[in-house]
Amino acid sequence: MKKIYLPLLLTVVLFSSFIRPENPANVSIRILTTKVISTFAFSPTSGDYLVYADEQLIKDYDPTGIFQMNIEKDSILLKTFERTIGRFASIKFYSKEKQGEFKIKSVVPQSRVRTYDGNMEVGLTADKSQFLIVNKVPLENYIAGVVQSEAGKNISLEYYKLQAILCRTFLLSHINRHEAEGFQLCDDVHCQAYLNKATEANIVKGVFETKGLVIVDNDLNLITSAFHSNCGGVTCNSQDVWSISTSYLKSVKDTFCIHSFNAVWQRTIPLEDWKAYLQLKHKLPVDDSAKFLGTTSFTQANGRSTYFTDRNLKIPLKTIRADFKLRSTYFSIEQIGDSIRFNGRGYGHGVGLCQEGAMRQAVLGYSFRSILNYYYKDVHLVDLSALNYFTQE
Numbered sequence: 001m002k003k004i005y006l007p008l009l010l011t012v013v014l015f016s017s018f019i020r021p022e023n024p025a026n027v028s029i030r031i032l033t034t035k036v037i038s039t040f041a042f043s044p045t046s047g048d049y050l051v052y053a054d055e056q057l058i059k060d061y062d063p064t065g066i067f068q069m070n071i072e073k074d075s076i077l078l079k080t081f082e083r084t085i086g087r088f089a090s091i092k093f094y095s096k097e098k099q100g101e102f103k104i105k106s107v108v109p110q111s112r113v114r115t116y117d118g119n120m121e122v123g124l125t126a127d128k129s130q131f132l133i134v135n136k137v138p139l140e141n142y143i144a145g146v147v148q149s150e151a152g153k154n155i156s157l158e159y160y161k162l163q164a165i166l167c168r169t170f171l172l173s174h175i176n177r178h179e180a181e182g183f184q185l186c187d188d189v190h191c192q193a194y195l196n197k198a199t200e201a202n203i204v205k206g207v208f209e210t211k212g213l214v215i216v217d218n219d220l221n222l223i224t225s226a227f228h229s230n231c232g233g234v235t236c237n238s239q240d241v242w243s244i245s246t247s248y249l250k251s252v253k254d255t256f257c258i259h260s261f262n263a264v265w266q267r268t269i270p271l272e273d274w275k276a277y278l279q280l281k282h283k284l285p286v287d288d289s290a291k292f293l294g295t296t297s298f299t300q301a302n303g304r305s306t307y308f309t310d311r312n313l314k315i316p317l318k319t320i321r322a323d324f325k326l327r328s329t330y331f332s333i334e335q336i337g338d339s340i341r342f343n344g345r346g347y348g349h350g351v352g353l354c355q356e357g358a359m360r361q362a363v364l365g366y367s368f369r370s371i372l373n374y375y376y377k378d379v380h381l382v383d384l385s386a387l388n389y390f391t392q393e
């Protein structure tokens with residue numbers, strides 16, 4: 001495993017202000033975060049589970065059976081098929097074995113079954129209006145679930161290794177994000193998508209072959225491991241999109257993604273809508289029609305721009321992207337009759353690693369280390385346990 005040259009590492013540690021990442025064995029992830037659920041069911045699929053209601057062990061039930069929970073009178077009503085167990089503030093399902101696995105399904109409203117590793121704790125949100133369902137799961141099992149949710153199935157092992165490192169770095173750099181709410185990360189794209197445990201063998205392999213590896217910058221801080229679907233041929237500087245400059249999120253040319261699925265897009269809107277948008281939202285003076293039509297053109301043929309400019313207007317491209325729900329900010333605009341056409345490239349914010357470019361590089365035989373250094377400048381791959389060791393000096 002490649003490590004940073006140790007004397008250099010120690011020097012940097014001694015002279016830098018430092019965040020100290022923990023390396024927890026288990027993480028607490030809120031699941032079904034965005035769903036408003038009134039009734040759901042839990043059942044073990046592997047291993048027996050102990051059930052605690054308000055910290056008391058429940059007895060006389062089938063440990064492999066199905067439990068149903070709904071919100072009633074500001075508490076959780078717990079039932080099995082046979083009987084009602086009672087009303088509680090919290091319910092915990094703890095696996096007796098190390099490798100427990102369970103299923104959870106929203107009953108009202110109906111949704112698909114999801115499967116997770118580890119333990120589950122159920123409470124209510126502070127206003128008692130919603131379930132707060134937390135999966136306590138071994139860190140690397142969580143990472144595997146995220147990799148499958150964020151990257152999908154049937155991709156090369158080398159790419160999965162890379163995605164695992166990105167998701168692990170994100171987890172550890174955002175581990176206190178939801179601390180005040182009683183968990184670490186949510187399962188929504190707000191943090192990282194975590195929709196199920198990983199079911200693909202190559203994903204699990206990629207995660208465990210890179211176990212503990214994270215990305216740090218020259219100051220040994222965990223990086224913001226931003227990624228997006230397709231950059232369209234050029235990635236963005238972070239300061240051009242988020243107004244924050246970093247040493248590693250720098251624009252790079254990428255020829256690997258330009259024939260991929262999300263490389264090119266088009267969107268056509270009525271000319272009148274575009275005109276109204278510029279005049280009403282951005283205060284373009286109302287002009288005579290012919291002149292307006294004649295000057296409506298904008299191109300990024302020679303590389304990415306940050307702003308759309310037209311006469312006295314200077315509008316951030318990210319504003320136009322958000323207002324028209326475009327796939328990226330990398331577009332040119334042309335007028336075709338009574339319409340305006342956006343000719344676009346790429347999909348996503350364009351900062352950091354381009355997933356489709358990285359996938360292509362992995363297929364061509366580039367290693368995850370090489371791909372990482374292609375999209376992030378001046379970064380290092382370190383084992384978290386080594387990093388912890390040096391930060392505790």
Ligand SMILES: [Zn+2]
Nearest residue numbers: 185186190191
């Ligand atoms: Zn979140």
Ligand SMILES: [Zn+2]
Nearest residue numbers: 231257354357
């Ligand atoms: Zn790309």
